[in-house]
Amino acid sequence: MLLADFGTSYCKIIETEDGSPARIVATRELDRSFCADLATGHNATRRSRKSINELTALARGGQQLVNRPDFVLLDCGSRDIKFVRFHEGKVVDMGWNAECGASMGFTIELLSAYYQLDYATIPVPATGFSITCGVLGMSHIFDAVISGASETEAVAKFVRGIALNAHRFANEPEELYLSGGLCDNPLFVASFPCRIIPLGRFVLLAGLRATLRGETPFR
Amino acid sequence: MHQRIGIVGVPPLAIIEAITREGDILIDLDEPQVQASLDQSASRIPRVYCAILRTVVLNCMHLALDRVYIDVGPGKCDCALHTAEVLDDMLRVPVIRTRNQDVHAFGYPLCISRIPLLEKFRRITKGVQSVQPYPVLARCEPECGFWGVPPRDFSLLSLFPDTTHIFGWTRCMENKTPANFDLERAFDPNIPTVFFSQSFCAKAALAKHLAAKHPRGIAIDCDVSAGSSTRAKIEAFLELSGLEPGNRGGD
Numbered sequence: 057m058l059l060a061d062f063g064t065s066y067c068k069i070i071e072t073e074d075g076s077p078a079r080i081v082a083t084r085e086l087d088r089s090f091c092a093d094l095a096t097g098h099n100a101t102r103r104s105r106k107s108i109n110e111l112t113a114l115a116r117g118g119q120q121l122v123n124r125p126d127f128v129l130l131d132c133g134s135r136d137i138k139f140v141r142f143h144e145g146k147v148v149d150m151g152w153n154a155e156c157g158a159s160m161g162f163t164i165e166l167l168s169a170y171y172q173l174d175y176a177t178i179p180v181p182a183t184g185f186s187i188t189c190g191v192l193g194m195s196h197i198f199d200a201v202i203s204g205a206s207e208t209e210a211v212a213k214f215v216r217g218i219a220l221n222a223h224r225f226a227n228e229p230e231e232l233y234l235s236g237g238l239c240d241n242p243l244f245v246a247s248f249p250c251r252i253i254p255l256g257r258f259v260l261l262a263g264l265r266a267t268l269r270g271e272t273p274f275r
Numbered sequence: 276m277h278q279r280i281g282i283v284g285v286p287p288l289a290i291i292e293a294i295t296r297e298g299d300i301l302i303d304l305d306e307p308q309v310q311a312s313l314d315q316s317a318s319r320i321p322r323v324y325c326a327i328l329r330t331v332v333l334n335c336m337h338l339a340l341d342r343v344y345i346d347v348g349p350g351k352c353d354c355a356l357h358t359a360e361v362l363d364d365m366l367r368v369p370v371i372r373t374r375n376q377d378v379h380a381f382g383y384p385l386c387i388s389r390i391p392l393l394e395k396f397r398r399i400t401k402g403v404q405s406v407q408p409y410p411v412l413a414r415c416e417p418e419c420g421f422w423g424v425p426p427r428d429f430s431l432l433s434l435f436p437d438t439t440h441i442f443g444w445t446r447c448m449e450n451k452t453p454a455n456f457d458l459e460r461a462f463d464p465n466i467p468t469v470f471f472s473q474s475f476c477a478k479a480a481l482a483k484h485l486a487a488k489h490p491r492g493i494a495i496d497c498d499v500s501a502g503s504s505t506r507a508k509i510e511a512f513l514e515l516s517g518l519e520p521g522n523r524g525g526d
Contacts, residue, residue, distance in 0.1 A: 098503075111511030136504065140515075147515045150493065152508040 057268060060090075060104060061113070061260040062097030064134040065162060066237060070261050072268070078258050094264050098135070108267055110260065114235065115140045115147050117263030121255055122233055130226045131235040131259065132244075134161040139226040153225055160218050161238055163190030167197070167214070171207045175215070175243040178208055184216030184247065193217060212243060219247035235259035279339060283331050284346030284355055285403055285453040287375045292406045301404040302338065305330065305425075309337040313499060319361055325476050326427040326499045328358045332365075340368055348374030350453025352477055376454050382409060383449040386441035389415035393432040395441060396425050399449045409449075419518055420468030421445075422492075423482060427473060431501035434509050434520045435469075442468070444478065460485065467491040467516035469509060474498040491516065 061068040067086050070078040083099075095104035096113040110131075118129040118140060130139040137160060141149040168175060185200075187193030193214055200210035226232060231251045238244045239254035278299040282291075294301055302308060305327050314322070316332040335343065343366065347356040356372075363370040385395045385402075390412075402409075415438050422443040426432070442462050447453045462468055462485060470486040472479040474496045486494035493512050497505045510520040 109507055109511045109514055111507070112514045115511075115515055148491070150512065150515065152504060152511065 057093045058091075059261055059264040059268075060092035060095040060097070060100070061258075061264070062092075062095055062099040062103060063237075064098060065165070066134075066257075067097070068258055068261050070258075072265065078261055080257065094267065096260050096264060108264070111138050111140065111150055111152055113260040113263035113267070114138060115142075115150070115263065116266040117235070117259040117261070118142065118233065118255075119145075120262045120266050121259060127233055128226055128229040128231070129233040129235060129255070129259070130222060132161055132222055132238045133236050134165070135159055137222050137225060141227070141229075149227070151225060159190035160222070161190075161236065163194060164215060164218065164238065164241065164244065167194075167211050171211060173208060173211060175241045178212050178215075178243045180243060180246045181209065181212045181216050183213065184218075184220050185213045187214065187217040188221055190218065215241075215243050216247040219244055220249065223248050223250060278341035281335065281338065281340045281343040282345075282403070283328075283343065283358075284351040285375055285448055285451070286344040286346050286373045288377050288379070288406055288451060290344055290373060291404065295404070295406060299341075302334075302340070303400065303403065304334045304338075304343070306400065307427075308334045311337055319365060320358065323475060325352075325354050325473050327424070327473055327476075328354050329499075330427065331358060332361065335362055335366060340366070342368055343370045344373055345370060346375045346453070347372045348376060348454060349456070350375045350447070354477070377452055378455075379451065380455075381449070381451045383441070383446045384409050384412040384414075386446045386449055387414045387417070388412040389437050391433070391437050392421060392435040392439045392441075393429050396429060396432055396445065399441070399445055400425050402449060415440075417463065417466045419513065419516070420463055420466045421471060422462055422468055422485065423471035424473060424476070424478065426471060426497060426501070428497065428500040431497065431506060431509060434506060434513065436513075436518055436521065440466070443470075462489055462492070464490055467512065467518070468493075469512060470494045472496045 057072045059070050067081045067083050092104040094106050096108050096110050100107035114131050125145045126143050128141045138152040140147050185196040197210040197214050234252050234254045237257050239256050245252050280294050280299050281302045281304045283304050313329055316329045320329055320332045345359045347359050359372050385399050417440040418436055418438040421439050421441050424444045444459050447455050447458050468489055470482040470492055472482040479496055483494045486492035513520045
């Protein structure tokens with residue numbers, strides 16, 4: 057079975073029967089004829105035989121990967137953020153922010169390319185910008201640079217602001233499991249005001265596998 | 276010659292009775308009545324504003340009306356009070372402010388019936404124009420709840436099961452007591468419930484507050500039309516509550 061998580065910027069794909077590891081393909085480079093057996097993500101309906109909702113895939117994946125009854129899992133994607141909270145093994149709260157939390161991952165990636173920054177080398181700033189979405193937040197960077205801050209400092213405050221906003225969106229837990237490509241961004245992970253446990257980029261694929269097995273974290 | 280009377284919100288029953296007695300034509304200005312772009316209303320009312328009241332203004336820009344009744348009391352909202360001022364200056368016909376504080380309860384059989392949710396809302400909003408008692412309907416055992424006002428875009432209602440009970444201001448609307456706050460804030464903690472509000476509506480605060488109090492509630496807001504993210508959020512909430520969402524059309 058070919059499973060796919062069709063993200064806005066990157067697609068995560070796995071073939072379940074040949075034992076090969078999951079692979080990541082830039083969405084813009086994916087063959088137009090590619091069709092998965094089971095998929096999730098914004099292009100899933102068009103590019104697969106069967107699709108499931110992203111938040112459902114996240115919840116099912118989280119339950120597979122986190123062996124605890126109570127936890128909060130936050131997925132930060134290119135375009136949106138979403139979270140699920142488990143209590144006693146069941147989903148009891150969730151959120152999906154596609155407008156006011158929009159384009160966080162995408163703008164963080166764009167900024168590093170434009171300003172040629174390596175997030176692994178940037179220290180966490182003491183404060184972050186007060187921002188709610190990637191697009192609106194970029195004005196803060198431009199204003200800070202005009203006011204004399206370095207581009208690196210300004211982008212760092214932007215990233216910290218994004219992390220603080222994502223933490224608030226998930227209702228400010230003391231511990232947070234993180235899903236998505238931003239797990240690989242040390243500055244972003246360190247910018248949260250709580251303990252972060254990164255789960256990587258394949259949580260939704262784990263949710264698709266659980267769907268194949270018929271496992272559901274229904275309440 | 277019958278007159279064309281526009282209504283906004285739920286005017287007092289005595290006014291509806293008088294209009295129907297005269298045989299005049301009632302037009303619900305809260306609902307889209309013309310094909311024109313909503314952006315046309317931006318010359319009169321801000322774009323970042325309640326989509327229902329933007330629709331009211333758009334309707335008034337295009338429809339030939341003889342009179343408008345707009346409820347501005349506790350059964351509606353402050354935004355309606357301010358929009359009434361806009362309409363008053365904009366229209367050459369009387370704009371009559373009402374403060375509906377009717378207390379006679381008609382009941383809410385549609386809210387708790389087993390009928391497709393979209394159809395329930397159609398009948399409830401249409402019911403504002405009637406003064407007749409409701410026919411008897413069997414109550415169904417609820418699997419899900421929808422709290423809030425009638426959405427600007429009814430298509431999102433098709434995601435819900437027929438066993439969805441309606442709460443909030445829509446229940447007050449069917450009961451013909453739009454200012455009954457105790458009824459408006461009531462919910463059933465035993466069923467998963469979507470707390471809906473129009474974007475930029477004051478009721479969003481109550482929706483968020485009640486969703487936080489509800490053991491299985493989620494607050495959702497939507498502006499002019501239900502985009503894919505709004506629909507996906509509702510769909511996931513229903514799925515993760517163990518319910519099968521309805522059709523996925525409407526994007």
